[in-house]
Amino acid sequence: MVATPIGNREDLSPRAQAVLAEADVIACEDTRHSRPLLAAFGIAGELLSYHEHNEDQVAPRLLRRLRAGETIALISDAGTPLISDPGFLLVRAAREEGVRVEPIPGPCAAICALSAAGLPSDRFLFVGFPPRTRPQRLVWCQGFAKEPGTLICYESARRAAATLSDLAEGLGSERRAVVARELTKRFETFLMGRIAELAEQVAASPEHQLGEMVIMIEGDPRVDDERDRAEQARVLGILAAELPLKQAAALAASITGGARNQLYKAALRTRDQAD
Incomplete structure (x- = not known):
């Protein structure tokens, strides 16, 4: 079985063409897109x-054909299969049965966009497609808010303005970001700025609300100590609102690994400022 990237005609490598021509069956997301x-x-x-x-x-049907010795090529509508596209179940099942799975290098929107974004690329985290609703997106942001590497997600351009706005709220509006739209196509576009600025720019332009986007955001710029202190303060604030300060400080220290005495002193300062 082979997993073959596909997309624009110009992006399809000679090797991929040869593999697809020789395959017994080509599994694709939408035959109407792939056939032409x-x-x-x-x-x-x-x-x-x-x-x-x-x-x-x-x-399971494809797996039976693989067992019978057939060659199956797996393609997606665009980009590399399994990268926010189906195929995981088939690849895992094939490997568990000892079937050879051969990747064919080719287009991947996340990597293509990152290579031209001007954001750090030595460490990055791909987080797929955002949830559809604002409350879900804000919770989703919490899962990687402290990630120091560049963040990458896919999004429909028509939802991009709302998603960028929620990312600005969840991650901080001043983080640098890049959006790449319609990669390798005629209307390929890159926009760069602060997250909040890009949200406004996309919302104001009907053109930028067409097609598919890759959204990239710089990671948390704080050093580890700053991130740790911020998390300790967050946990302490939640606990101190419900518990005596000494108990809150002890629990916060246990949860975050911070120093109990320092957390207790911080809680006292916060209380005194509030008074």
Whole structure:
């Protein structure tokens, strides 16, 4: 079995073309999207619809064909399969049965965007697609708010303004960010600025609300000690609102690894300032 990136005609490598031409069956998200592109290269093999809504049912059928010795090529509508696209269940099942899974290098929107973004690339965290609602997105942000590496997510351009606004609230409006839209296509666009600025820019432009986006945001710029102190203060504040200060400080120290005496003194200062 091979996992083959696909997208624009110009992005399809000669190796990928050869693999697709020789495959017994090509599993693809939408045969209507894939067929014209494959036809442009004279590839007219069997296509089988394989997407997130039928993966549970189709994966066993494909596995049976793999056991029988057939070669299956797995492609997505654009980019590299399994990167926020279906295919995980099939690849895992194939490997568990000892079936060879061969990756074919090619386009990946996250890596393509990061290489041209001008943000640090020595460490990054890909977080997939954001949740659809604002409350869910704000909770989602908490999971990686302290990540020091560059953050990368995918988003539909029509939801990008709302998502950027929530990212600004959840991560801090002053963080540098880059949005890349319609990568490797005719209307490829890169925008760079602070998160809040980009939210306003996208909201004000109907053009920027078309297509697909990669959103990249610089990681938490604070050093480890600053992040630790901020987390200790957050936990202490929650506990101190409900418990005696000594108990709150002891619990906060146990949860965060901070020094109990220092946390108790910090709680006293906060109380005195409030008074």
